[in-house]
Amino acid sequence: KNEVEQSPQNLTAQEGEFITINCSYSVGISALHWLQQHPGGGIVSLFMLSSGKKKHGRLIATINIQEKHSSLHITASHPRDSAVYICAVRRGSGGGADGLTFGKGTHLIIQP
Amino acid sequence: NAGVTQTPKFRILKIGQSMTLQCTQDMNHNYMYWYRQDPGMGLKLIYYSVGAGITDKGEVPNGYNVSRSTTEDFPLRLELAAPSQTSVYFCASSYGGVETQYFGPGTRLLVL
Numbered sequence: 001k002n003e004v005e006q007s008p009q010n011l012t013a014q015e016g017e018f019i020t021i022n023c024s025y026s027v028g029i030s031a032l033h034w035l036q037q038h039p040g041g042g043i044v045s046l047f048m049l050s051s052g053k054k055k056h057g058r059l060i061a062t063i064n065i066q067e068k069h070s071s072l073h074i075t076a077s078h079p080r081d082s083a084v085y086i087c088a089v090r091r092g093s094g095g096g097a098d099g100l101t102f103g104k105g106t107h108l109i110i111q112p
Numbered sequence: 113n114a115g116v117t118q119t120p121k122f123r124i125l126k127i128g129q130s131m132t133l134q135c136t137q138d139m140n141h142n143y144m145y146w147y148r149q150d151p152g153m154g155l156k157l158i159y160y161s162v163g164a165g166i167t168d169k170g171e172v173p174n175g176y177n178v179s180r181s182t183t184e185d186f187p188l189r190l191e192l193a194a195p196s197q198t199s200v201y202f203c204a205s206s207y208g209g210v211e212t213q214y215f216g217p218g219t220r221l222l223v224l
Contacts, residue, residue, distance in 0.1 A: 101157075
């Protein structure tokens with residue numbers, strides 16, 4: 001079983017829909033990252049969080065440390081949001097190498 | 113700021129050849145990382161560095177070597193290329209261990 005699991009793997013939605021992508025992890029962490037990878041391949045960091053909730057524009061990320069679960073929400077989705085969204089965790093202290101452990105990503109397509 | 117730059121963008125190698133993937137950052141970040149991304153799989157950590165002169169293995173270090181002689185540069189060396197090293201390689205950097213990571217554009221490597 002992977003240490004970081006994302007669902008769904010693939011998601012197709014209509015423009016304007018509210019999108020939720022889920023991430024569950026099985027190890028102790030010091031931080032969780034949400035990343036976006038565009039069709040051209042570049043990777044951009046969206047959020048880094050260790051508790052609570054963060055918002056940036058139409059994107060909202062939440063984390064529940066007790067349940068080892070995080071969600072990424074997109075409000076009023078737009079075709080330009082089409083990308084692969086990747087959840088990654090940094091292990092807590094003493095948990096192994098620095099660097100991130102990644103989920104396999106959620107491929108999101110927003111149709112006009 | 114150029115951020116994180118990687119060269120080359122694309123390379124084809126024959127089995128047994130060697131090459132160095134270059135990575136440079138101009139943000140004065142202490143931490144630098146090398147990841148590989150295989151189709152359908154999450155990114156995996158190859159090597160990382162927490163400062164000049166300090167490197168350590170990640171999850172998949174076999175077949176690779178790194179050095180960190182300056183804060184800015186973190187080259188990844190493939191000594192005897194194998195088909196299993198066909199992948200997209202991403203370099204990333206961060207100021208600290210629990211900080212946002214900034215990714216380079218990636219190097220696509222094909223070993224035939």
